[in-house]
Amino acid sequence: MQTITKYLALVVLCVSVQLINAQDTIPAIKNEKNIKMLRHLKTVVEKEEKDFLKIEVEAINKRLDNGEITLEEAQKLKMEVAKIAALNIENRIGIIDNKIALFERNDYGLNRDEKEVKLGLAVDGEEVFSVRGKNKPKKYDLRTSSDFVLAFGLNNAIIEGQKLDDSPYKIGGSRFLELGWAWKTRVFKNTNFLRFKYGYSFQINGLKPDDNKYFVQQGNQTVLEEFPEDLKKSKLSVTNLVFPVHFEFGPSKKIDKDTYFRYSTRNQFKIGLGGYAGFNIGTRQKLKYELDGEKIKDKQKRGFNTSNLVYGLSGYIAFDDVALYVKYDLSPIFKDQIVDQNNISIGVRFDVD
Structure with missing residues (x-):
């Protein structure tokens, strides 16, 4: 080697x-x-x-x-x-x-x-x-810009009739990841205080059951049951394609040049409030355990009765390109359940332009 x-x-x-x-x-x-x-x-x-x-x-x-x-x-x-x-x-x-x-x-x-x-x-x-191309002269007033979006952090579920402290999912072990692209358009002609932000994102919400449990689909119900072996890992991943929309507001600095001008939000505080809607594009459960001394990895790609349409509310408080980010699914994780569960995430978000 x-x-x-x-x-x-x-x-x-x-x-x-x-x-x-x-x-x-x-x-x-x-x-x-x-x-x-x-x-x-x-x-x-x-x-x-x-x-x-x-x-x-x-x-x-x-x-x-x-x-x-x-x-x-x-x-x-x-x-x-x-x-x-x-x-x-x-x-x-x-x-x-x-x-x-x-x-x-x-x-x-x-x-x-x-x-x-x-x-x-x-x-x-x-x-x-x-590959060759041309850099055209800068547009005098560019009202729309775009950013790469990256967010990650803790994930869990709000269960009807239960406190978050009583969640059957690991608080630190359940996480989410979001990758996407967002456009930002200045709403008013002569001020950049209010911006309209929109785009698309792939959200991966992970839930890790506690107490050696895993998800079992019983007809139109999805429940947690104890696994017969000692689980090293139990995780349900729900992947969604969503289209977020936010109204972002906050101060900005105007930069005047001879041939163009721009508004910059570098080193500025900003707040974004809005929501998202989209589709569930995949659900998978991953189990790791040992059976008779053999390490087994079981990946189950099933529906698990997860909602096909997803929608929710989201918001962030940012300084420069880094934000504290929260999102909450108004649609239940599992459809037609006796007790509804709604996904909630909190973490950091980066909008990199």
């Missing part, structure tokens, strides 16, 4: 695979290549004009040999074409020198409005593949 690891490390060092990010490194690399090409082009231009001059002089000499013009006229024509060639060389090289100076002075090259963006893979400095 150590030998394989050493060889892999050697291959990695030799190949030197690296990702190319155009916004930081490609402009400099591209400009360097362009400058090198333009410097070479200067010698090409000079040779090209001299070759043209040679052809012109040969044509004049041919006319002189044929008696079409006198020696004096031939000399005069040669001086004229030589002067034109010299000016062409001077002007064309001057244009190239200006382009070189522009590349040396700026990362963006010859076009400030649309920077080229390229993402790809390079091996030993040589591109293997790349």
Whole structure:
């Protein structure tokens, strides 16, 4: 194993695979290549004009040999074409020198409005593949932005007629995870105090029964029963696809630039109140135990009478991108039960833009 690891490390060092990010490194690399090409082009231009001059002089000499013009006229024509060639060389090289100076002075090259963006893979400095695109100029007023949403924390159930302290689920062991994408739109034109936030999320709500119990589906009822063996793990996971909607309010800072302006909520407090609705897309129970000295993992993918439609209330109090997050399902975890159970979660939420 150590030998394989050493060889892999050697291959990695030799190949030197690296990702190319155009916004930081490609402009400099591209400009360097362009400058090198333009410097070479200067010698090409000079040779090209001299070759043209040679052809012109040969044509004049041919006319002189044929008696079409006198020696004096031939000399005069040669001086004229030589002067034109010299000016062409001077002007064309001057244009190239200006382009070189522009590349040396700026990362963006010859076009400030649309920077080229390229993402790809390079091996030993040589591109293997790349994807090109354009960065368009910033919009003057961007009222809608988007964030990646990550939330996790403790999960449990509010059971009808019981206190949360009497929950049959482990307080610390039952957890939830939420991953999604959210858009945020400024409601009013001239203030950013109120924002409308909407998107989609995958919520995974986990319940770990206490006292060596597990979930059993008995017809249209789902109950907890004691497992005949000593359980190392008992967990029910309910996965939902939901579409959250929140009204977010709080202060923000206006940033004015020459060509655009933005409202920033960096290092600001914010409060979001709203709810969500969606669908149950999967339910699974995982059991781990030992039987006759053999470790067994049992994964049961069943309906367990969980609600197909889910909906609830949620809210958060945040500073910058980190929030204290609470969500509560108004829909019961299990449908048509004698006693309703509603999922409740509390944790931290990150909205990363």
